[in-house]
Amino acid sequence: DAGITQSPRHKVTETGTPVTLRCHQTENHRYMYWYRQDPGHGLRLIHYSYGVKDTDKGEVSDGYSVSRSKTEDFLLTLESATSSQTSVYFCAISATDSLWGTQYFGPGTRLLVL
């Protein structure tokens, strides 16, 4: 257990509304990540953070923004949700000193955009 929680666990929203997903970790890890998981695509990186206020884009960052104002919290915001953003979202942390080392995942947030 890497001490990762995600909230909410499930959410239904309408197209065009903003949505914020929260990832919280209790073990002071430096590196945090947001992924989405879709059938046929596997896990794809949205954004990642290498410290407080230090973030960068992943391979599918369009339509998403992130913020990390505290070590323990990494927020993912969909500025204006679209149906293509219906997915399962996972937060992860790296438990090593490497940005791209072994990662541990949270339980996920299932988002449905109508």
Place this chain on the structure above:
Amino acid sequence: TQLLEQSPQFLSIQEGENLTVYCNSSSVFSSLQWYRQEPGEGPVLLVTVVTGGEVKKLKRLTFQFGDARKDSSLHITAAQPGDTGLYLCAGAGGNEKLTFGTGTRLTIIP
């Protein structure tokens, strides 16, 4: 871009049988992880392999990293219903982002 292909995509076998699933790439990885994911949950790390040719065992699961660090296999002996799940491999290569395969969905029939 590094790609990881997993095979087979789906596998359904009887309890007690043995099986092997594969994770292949044309790229070299500095380390490779295997995860198991159950419905409604996040991927759970099973093992990390870092040395070419390395073999690691986790009870009935045996993981092998290829000599050239481009591929890996997961062998399960005497499969049990609790082994059912989605098995994911992920490779890390230098400063490249972690690359995930699309997974093998394993079903063990009691």
